[in-house]
Amino acid sequence: MADNKRFLLENATTLVTMNGAREVLRDGWVAARDGLVTAVGHGPVPVFVDGILAQDHQRFDATGCVVLPGLVNTHHHLYQTRTRAWRGAVDSELFPWLRTLYPVWAQLDNEDFHRAAVVGCQELLRSGCTLTTDHHYLFPRAASPELLDITIEAARKTGIRFHPTRGSMSRSQKDGGLPPDDVVQDADTILADCERVIGKWHDPQPGALVRIALAPCSPFSVDPDLMRRTAELARHHGVRLHTHLAETRDENDYCRQIYGSRPLDFLESVGWTGPDVWLAHGIWFDDDEIARLGRAGTGIAHCPTSNMRLGSGICRVRDLRRAGCPVGLAVDGSASNDSSNLLAELRQALLLHRVLGGAAAMTVQEVLEMATLDGARCLGRDDVGAIEPGKACDLAVFDLEAIGYDGADDPVAALVLCHPEPARATIVGGCVAYDRDGGGIGWLGR
Numbered sequence: 001m002a003d004n005k006r007f008l009l010e011n012a013t014t015l016v017t018m019n020g021a022r023e024v025l026r027d028g029w030v031a032a033r034d035g036l037v038t039a040v041g042h043g044p045v046p047v048f049v050d051g052i053l054a055q056d057h058q059r060f061d062a063t064g065c066v067v068l069p070g071l072v073n074t075h076h077h078l079y080q081t082r083t084r085a086w087r088g089a090v091d092s093e094l095f096p097w098l099r100t101l102y103p104v105w106a107q108l109d110n111e112d113f114h115r116a117a118v119v120g121c122q123e124l125l126r127s128g129c130t131l132t133t134d135h136h137y138l139f140p141r142a143a144s145p146e147l148l149d150i151t152i153e154a155a156r157k158t159g160i161r162f163h164p165t166r167g168s169m170s171r172s173q174k175d176g177g178l179p180p181d182d183v184v185q186d187a188d189t190i191l192a193d194c195e196r197v198i199g200k201w202h203d204p205q206p207g208a209l210v211r212i213a214l215a216p217c218s219p220f221s222v223d224p225d226l227m228r229r230t231a232e233l234a235r236h237h238g239v240r241l242h243t244h245l246a247e248t249r250d251e252n253d254y255c256r257q258i259y260g261s262r263p264l265d266f267l268e269s270v271g272w273t274g275p276d277v278w279l280a281h282g283i284w285f286d287d288d289e290i291a292r293l294g295r296a297g298t299g300i301a302h303c304p305t306s307n308m309r310l311g312s313g314i315c316r317v318r319d320l321r322r323a324g325c326p327v328g329l330a331v332d333g334s335a336s337n338d339s340s341n342l343l344a345e346l347r348q349a350l351l352l353h354r355v356l357g358g359a360a361a362m363t364v365q366e367v368l369e370m371a372t373l374d375g376a377r378c379l380g381r382d383d384v385g386a387i388e389p390g391k392a393c394d395l396a397v398f399d400l401e402a403i404g405y406d407g408a409d410d411p412v413a414a415l416v417l418c419h420p421e422p423a424r425a426t427i428v429g430g431c432v433a434y435d436r437d438g439g440g441i442g443w444l445g446r
């Protein structure tokens with residue numbers, strides 16, 4: 001009888017390991033126990049794998065498929081799934097877009113947050129994403145003060161690996177910030193809830209399914225005191241730090257007016273750069289700032305669709321990577337994407353940078369690195385992002401027989417260059433979290 005702690009994917013036409021040698025195996029197989037990979041190989045599966053009969057594993061037949069390490073999404077706002085293509089904000093840049101949407105978001109309730117988390121995570125799984133973060137900075141009066149728990153419970157039901165961030169906003173319009181007064185919280189309330197969710201949910205162990213990070217929203221919605229105290233709390237508990245930075249020129253103007261400096265100067269002044277920090281967007285950095293970020297080892301979540309949708313600008317991805325910053329990919333919130341398809345984001349990143357710098361400006365291999373290994377580095381994980389023994393068994397399985405890939409020559413390039421097709425299946429910790437051909441929990445998770 002099959003052991004439900006043992007998993008074996010076999011017959012993969014192409015297995016992209018992203019291991020140190022970047023091996024790509026034909027007729028590949030992957031075995032796992034308790035969610036971690038025990039062996040990887042190609043050709044016929046041995047009779048015994050990791051000490052037990054191959055036939056006693058839960059087996060998944062990947063005939064005709066390309067298998068990648070599960071994709072890593074480094075920035076999202078799941079709640080925005082309730083406000084896609086919002087009338088009045090479809091043709092706006094960031095600041096007017098936010099001013100239109102803040103009052104709408106202030107009306108969301110517990111049911112909205114639950115549904116949005118399930119929908120967003122299901123969409124991500126369907127696109128081959130196995131690990132997502134969620135920058136949750138909105139705590140409306142009408143919703144539970146323990147709102148993060150609602151999104152975590154919803155995300156867990158979908159089977160995705162989840163890194164929610166306890167976000168925050170403390171500077172409202174009356175203090176010169178952008179958000180209205182009724183969507184911000186005071187620093188003591190915020191920090192007490194940060195400490196609560198770390199204690200309740202954060203799992204520092206390898207293979208963890210839930211990890212918490214702390215994430216004040218942006219320079220125009222927080223104050224320096226909250227930034228400093230959040231960094232102290234995060235470092236005390238060994239959790240990571242995340243925020244939006246250098247997304248638009250409006251933000252540069254705001255920082256000059258309020259702080260008398262540029263966004264990165266502000267961030268450094270509150271003790272926020274380092275290898276335990278990753279930043280969403282990072283578009284408007286100059287050469288000196290890129291060098292400083294590289295020396296600090298700070299990560300960047302590159303969100304090409306959102307940046308194009310809001311007309312924010314183009315992140316200097318190659319310069320940041322060359323300087324030493326891990327740069328991951330991200331869908332960003334669904335009010336500025338307006339979907340949660342991470343495979344589509346690989347294609348967007350490749351195309352966007354080729355518009356700017358020619359066909360050599362971004363390669364298929366680079367976007368794959370960003371979507372796997374570098375995304376994992378942004379989130380502080382050395383146990384995901386590649387298919388090799390000891391790492392989590394997180395796999396994205398794509399069917400080359402899907403109509404959109406028909407006629408493709410290079411099976412790996414096809415996933416990036418062709419219009420994205422839904423995954424055949426998505427495996428998280430050796431469990432099938434999404435199966436195109438059946439199973440799963442249904443799109444609302446109940």
Ligand SMILES: [Zn+2]
Pocket residue numbers: 075076077135244280332333
């Ligand atoms: Zn964002």
